[in-house]
Amino acid sequence: MNGSMPTYLGMPAFPAAAKAAVADSQLRRNLTHATGTIRAKRAGAVAELDDWERLRQAAKAIKDHTLANLDAYLLRLEENVIKGGGQVHWAQDAAQANAIVAGLVRAAPADRVVKVKSMVTQEIGLNDALESGGIVATETDLAELIVQLGHDLPSHILVPAIHKNRSEIREIFRREMPDAPAGLTDDPAELAAAARRHLRHEFLHASVGISGANFAIADTGSLVVVESEGNGRMCVTLPRTLISVVGVEKVLPSWRDLEVFLALLPRSSTAERMNPYTSIWSGVTPGDGPEQFHLVLVDNGRTASLADQTGRQALRCIRCSACLNVCPVYERAGGHAYGSPYPGPIGAIISPQLRGLSSPVDSSLPFASTLCGACYEVCPVAINIPEALVHLRAKVKHNFSERTVFHLSGQVLESPRRLAAAQRLASLSRRFVGRSGRIRRLPPPLRGWTETRDAPAPPAESFRAWWQRTRESGTRERGTR
C-alpha cells in the first residue's frame, strides 16, 4: 500500500516547477551560496576520518540487516518502550498517524504543542491536520519556524529555509512574528535572538511536545534526536507529554550500532565532528522530563518500498541532506520543484516510492537527475541513488509518442544493418545544413535541444562507412542482421 503526503498534492511536474526556479535569480544566488559553502565544509569534515569508507559500509550493512529483519526489531522496540513506561501506537498511513497524535494531544489535554523539526511529520502533514482539529503547533527549529511563519514549504531536509536569505527572513519576522522587536535588522544574531524570545514563551507554556527521531534503539527502547539549536532538547524535556512520530525504518538493533551513525550523520549533515545536542530517552523517568511518552510508529508506504529489491535501499536514508548539497540539479531547481518535503536526489527516489508514480510530479521525479552520481559518492549509507532512479524510470508509464520513438529507435540501434542505413540518411541530410557545420534549429522531437544549443551536422561519412571503404580486409567477417 502506498502512503500519502497530503501537503503537496497538485504540484506540477518537475520540469515546469524547475523552469520557474531557474529563472529566479535571487533563489539561484541563495542556493548556490548555501550549498557551495556546506559542500566544501562537509568534504573537509569527512576527510578527517581515514576510515570513512569502512564506516559507510558498516552503516549500510547495519541498515540492510535491520530492514531485512524489520518485523522482529520493531516488536523488540515496542516491548522495550513499554517496559520503560512508554506507550506505542502503530499507524499504517498519514491519516491514521495524524488521528492518533491529535487524539493524544486532546487527551493530554492541550490545544498547543511545540515541535522538534521532523521529516516524518512534514511527510504526513501533521501541522495541517492538528490545525483543522483546533490544535496550534509551533515549530521550534529556527529554519522550520521561518518556513511556518512565512506560510511557506520547506525546501531542504536540514535547512528548510535555505531558499531564503537574511533580508527575506527579516521581512517574514516583521510581518508574522507578533513579538518581533521594532527596528529588527537582518543581522543573523539579531534574527536568532528574536526567534529565541518568541520561542521561549512557547517552550514554557506548552504541555505537549512532538518530535521525530533520528534513531530508535530496539534493545533498550531508546529514542535519539540529534540537533544543533537546543530547541529539540527543550521540546523533549519540558512538556508533560512527549509524542514521538517515527518512521518504521528508523529502528537500529543496539547501542553499538548507534556509534557508527553518530560518526556519520553530523559530518555528512552539518559538517560537524559532533552535533551540539544529542538527546536520548528511554520511556519515562519519574520526576525527570515528560510524565507520559507515546511512540507513534508510521509505515505510510515504507513496507511497500521494502518489497522492492532495488528501491528499498532508500529506506537506509538517515536524512543527512549531503546528497542535496552536492546535487547540481537541486542547486538550480531548488527544493520546492520536487513537490515533497523530501527534495533533491534522495527525494526523487523516496517520494515516488512512498506516494506511487501516478501524479505528474511523482512520475517526473525519477527523471530529475543527470545520473552524475555525486549523490551516491557522498551518501553516508551508500544509497546508489542513480541505480534506484534508473530502476524507477522503468516503472513510470511513458506516454505513447515517447514509447513509439524509443521503440522505433531501439529497432535501429540494435541492428548494425539498420544503424548503417540511418547513418547514410543522416549524411544525406547534410545538404540542409549551412556552411557553419552547425545546426541552429532542429524539428521536433529534437527542437528542445536547439533551444539553447547548436547541434553538430552529420559527417559526409560515418566511421563505419570509412572503415569499410579503407580497411574492409582487416574486419572480422560475420553474418550481419
Place this chain on the structure above:
Amino acid sequence: MRIGLFVTCLTDTLFPETGKAVVAVLERLGHQVEFPADQACCGQMHFNTGYRREAVPMARTFVRAFSGYEAVVTPSASCASMVREYYPALAAEVGDEGLARAVGEVAPRVFELSALVADVLGLTDVGAYFPHRVTYHPTCHGLRMLLIGDAPLRLLRAVRGLDLAALPDAESCCGFGGTFAVKNPDVSAAMCADKVAAIRQSRAEVVCATDNSCLMHIGGALSRSRSGVATLHLAEILASTEASTEAGVR
C-alpha cells in the same frame, strides 16, 4: 594486443574523426585494432530512460560482436560503464543465462581509451603533439562509475606542446544526462551555462573529454554563444602529431 573497437553509435554517426583517432593511437603503439562490423549501440539511452526491455537485444548484439577479443576499447566512459556496470544486472533481470555468461566474459575487458592506455598498457607518452591551450572536463560516468581517475590528465600532461589549463569546478556535471537534456531543458541549460563560464575562465582554446555526448552538449552551447572555444575528444588530441598538419578541431 588484438583490440576490438567499440566506436559507439553516437561517435560512429556524428563524430567519425574520434573513431579514426582511436585507431591511429593504438596502431601507433603497435596494437592490432579491429572494428567488428556487427556492432551497434550499447543500449544506454534506452536503459537509462526506463526502456530496459528494449536494451536487451542491444546487449545481445554487443556481446556477439565483441566476444573473443583480448580487450575492447571505446572512446566513451559512459558507454563503457553501461556495459561494465549495468549489463550484468540486465542479463540477470531477463533471466538469460547465455547472455549473463557472455557478459561475464566480455564486460571486464571493456575499457575506455584513456584507462586502457594509461592503466592497462601502462603508458603515458603516446607520441602526441598538440600545440594548444587545452582544458579537460572529467565526465561523470568516467569519474564516478568507471573511476578512471586522472588517467586522461596523465596522458594530456605527456603531450608535447600542450598547455594544460585547470578547469574551475571541473567535477561538476555539464548537465547533459542523456534524455535529461531534453526532458529538463531549463536545468540542463543552466548547468551547461555554468560549465561554459568555467571553460572560458580557464582561457583554453580547446576543451576535451572522454565522451562525445557531453562534448556535443558543451560544444553546442559554446558554439551558440560564439565563444570561439572548440571541443575535441581526448582521442583526437592523442592522435595528433607534428606530422598531422591540421588538428581537425571541430
